[in-house]
Amino acid sequence: MYNSNHFEDWYESNRNYFLAVINQLHTVIQSYINQLENNSKIEPNNPNQDIPELIKLKAVMLQPPALEQLCQRFKLSEFERSILVFCAAIEIDLRFSELCVEVHSGNSQYHPTFGLALSALPNAHWSALAPDGALRYWKLIDLGSGSTLTSTSLHIDERILHYLIGVKTIDSLLTEITELPSYTQRLIPSHQCLADTIKALWELNSFQNSLPIIQLCGSEMEDKTDIAQAVCQHFNLQVNLLNCHRIPLKPNELETFIRRLERECILEGRALLLICEDIDRSDKLQLASLNQLLEELECFAIVTTLFPLQGIKRQMIRFDVPKPLPQEQLITWETSVDELKIQLHEQEKYIPDSNKLLQDLQELTSQFQLSTSMIRRACAAAVGQLTMPSTPSLKQALWQSCRVQARPGLDELAERIESKLSWEDLVLPPLQKGILKEISAHVRQKAKVYEKWGFASKSRRGLGITALFSGPSGTGKTLAAGVLANELNLDLYKIELSAVVSKYIGETEKNLQQIFNAAESGGVILLFDEADSIFGKRSEVKDSKDRNANLEVSYLLQRMESYPGMAILTTNLQSNLDPAFMRRLRFVTQFSLPDAAHRAEIWRRIFPPDTPTEGLNFERLAQLNAPGGNIRIIALNSAFMAADVEEPVQMKHILKATQTEYEKLGKSLTSIEIAGWI
Structure with missing residues (x-):
């Protein structure tokens, strides 16, 4: 309301x-x-006339007096204005209390009444105190x-x-309301167009006193x-x-709150x-x-x-x-980095040349779909x-900052898995490993293929990268997802389907949409573990449950196609997946149980360099017909056994850990598998 530079002058x-x-x-x-005391004819004077003193005071004010602004905004009549001033005067001028007592014949009535106002003030009208009157x-x-x-x-x-x-000050009932600071940022073109449309809409309807809610x-x-804020x-x-959760729920409190809020x-x-x-939406x-x-x-x-x-x-x-279009994001990046370059120059930091910087920013734009504020x-x-x-480097710093900006929304919905694994930690046949590296290339080259080479100009649907990893438990599906995340310098989020799937109609779709x-x-990379539980085949509709289950699958089909990021689905049973999902998957790779040669390689890499070992025979260990996941558990348990007796990890410790693991799995350990271990 007030110009801060002139507030003190205006206030005075x-x-x-x-x-x-x-x-x-x-x-x-x-x-x-x-006139009452003299029994004269009552002829009320007009207190609303602009006497010379008032005219002089208003002339030097940059904005109208608060009283005039209030009367204009609430469309008060002269009589209503006088009543309001009378009520205010009682609070700040003791003379008015004395006048009220005098006019009410000394009955201790220190405040004005409507009867007094009707008698003493000009242009009186009964509607001034009606429930729907402005006052x-x-x-x-x-x-x-x-x-x-x-x-x-x-x-x-x-x-x-x-x-x-x-x-x-602020109304005591409205303390939950926050006053936003003046908007200073420049909108991107698509958002400016939207703001201009809303402005035109409000300007058109403001003359009709029927402002639409946007x-x-x-x-x-x-x-x-x-x-x-721009509008x-x-x-x-x-x-x-105002947050909607701050709206009172009790009818009498709500009515007062609405009136005071609008006031x-x-x-x-x-x-x-x-x-x-x-x-x-379920809270009626x-x-x-x-x-x-x-x-x-x-x-x-x-x-x-x-x-x-x-x-x-x-x-x-x-x-x-x-969301900002890629070109709008790139422009925002360039503007923001220009400001950043000034600080880097002051700190004598290395700044890439323009072409290299533009290439780096294009990669950021392709990988991260951030808002302008992010x-x-x-x-x-x-x-x-x-x-x-x-x-x-500048690119590394910006990339890491982007990862952090992208996290808050997902940290409450899924489990973030930190991964330090590299290609060296992944033991797979050449075909499977080649497919994983092809996936990595697709993610790295998104900027070039989609934007520079123009594939995104045809359609922005189907630009996401989806992959299915199928195979028995423990064959490295989750491990491979971790390797990809670390290789691409992205966060890996595991979706807990137990927290997503709901028996209530529409809740599963709502959770997935979030x-x-x-x-x-x-x-991020989204990892849907045991995906067949939610991406399963649609069935013949026999009842409402079948219909709702099919709706969930249909929603997922649409959402996966429009999702621009990377998603990995893992399953033990590929045949359980809906065929429509298979058509939308860009990559499918089968993880099989490792053969003896691969098991030997897993054993060679399973112990960290700092783990003391002695006399391990990896060819003999490879006789154990177990997937990589179980081998890792056996190796870890054997390390604890060796540490407890202050010995390096030996074959005897691995044997004991293997027996424990097989007992847990309910499997029998054959003599062929452990032949020659000890």
């Missing part, structure tokens, strides 16, 4: 103006009392005690009193907030942010940004409260949601907020990394 002028208005009203009330509807005044309406004492609301005096749908909260700034509106927006010239990102009470709030709101209001709100009676105009944060975080003693939306930032 506003205070003097309001005191002059109060003095003018005092003269009117005193004149009324004198009571907007709760500018409160009714006190009294046997009749005309004898009821009138009190000014504390928030309104502070406003009239010029004190910046609903912004999308996964990037900050992008939606930026658009809302509101066009109308010189500050933004009040605050009108009073300060603000718009409401209502955050409904994580609203519980919360939806009912939200419905009532949206029905009654008549101010500038924007609602942000992940998905379109259902069950809302009031019509809202919906806009989908898209890109700016990634650049800011990279500065901190570049000041560390073991300084990475995961895919969070993963679309691109800095």
Whole structure:
């Protein structure tokens, strides 16, 4: 509301103006009392006339006095204005309490009444105190005690009193509301186009006093907030942010809250940004409260949601907020890195030449689908990394910052698996290993093939990289996923299907959508372990359960095709997967049980270099017909046995660990498998 550079001058002028208005009203009330005492004809004077003193004070103010702004915004009549000033004067000028006692014949009535106002003030009208009149509807005044309406004492609301005096404060009922700072960032073109459309819509409807509520749908909260702030700034509106969970649920509290909320927006010239990102659609009470709030709101209001709100009676105009296009991301990267380069130059850090830097930024754009605010944060975080003693390159610092930016949404939904494994740790036949390296090449060369060579210009669907790893348990499927993640410098997230699949209709799709939306930032590999439990074949519809199960599979088919990142599915039974998934998979590789030669190689690599060993015969150990997963467990258990007796790992320790593992699995250990071990 106020220009900070001139606030003190305005505050002083506003205070003097309001005191002059109060003095003018005092003269009117005193004149009324004198006429009563003299039994003269009551002819109320007008306290709303602009006397020379008021005209002079207003002339030097950069903005109108608070009283004038309030009267204009709430469309108060002259009589309503006088009542409001009278109620305020009681709080700050002791003379008015004395006048009230005098006019009420000394009956200790220290506050004005409606009856007094009707008699003493000009242009009186009964509707001023009607429940739907501005004074009571907007709760500018409160009714006190009294046997009749005309004898009821009138009190000014504390928030309104502070406003009239010029004190910046907030309504005591609205402490959960956050005032957002003025928007300063420049919108990307696609978002600017969206903001311009909303501006035109509000400008068109503002003349008709029927402002539509705008609903912004999308996964990037900050992008939606930026658009809302840019729109509101066009109308010189500050933004009040409210989370839907802060809306009262009790009807009487809700009614007061809505009125005070709307009053605050009108009073300060603000718009409401209502955050409904994580609203519980099954909570009927919360939806009912939200419905009532949206029905009654008549101010500038924007609602942000992940998905379109259902069950809302009031019509809202919906806009989908898209993620920045690759070219828009690249422009944001270039702008942000230009600012970063200034700091690097001051620190005398190496800065790649323009062509190399552009190539690096194109790779970042291809791999990470970040919002504009996430890109700016990634650049800011990279500065901190570049000041560390073991300084990475600019590309490495930016890449790591992007990974961190992409994590928060998924950390709450899936398990992040840290992997330090390399190709050397992976023992597979040449065919399978070759397919894994081909997958790695597809991820690394996304920028060149999709953007530079133009494959993405045809369609942005089907650009994700999906792979199926099938085979018995323990054959290295998860291990291979870890190797790929480490090789590509990406995070690996394992999706716990037990937390995803729900017996409630629609919940499984909702949980999967949250995961895919969070993963679309691109800095992760999604690992669906035992994927056949959710990617299974669709069946003949015999009942509602079959229908819902088929809907889940159909949703997954669509979502996998539109997902731009990398997803790995693992299964022990490939035949259980729906054939439609197989058509959408870019890579399929079979992991089989290792033969003797591969088992020997696994044994050679299974012990870390710092593990003391003695007399291990890897060819004999390879006789053990076990997959790599079981070999790892046996090696680890044997190391604990050897450490406990302070000996290096020997064949006897491995034998004992093997017997324990087979006992756990319920299998018999044959003499052929352990022949010659000891």
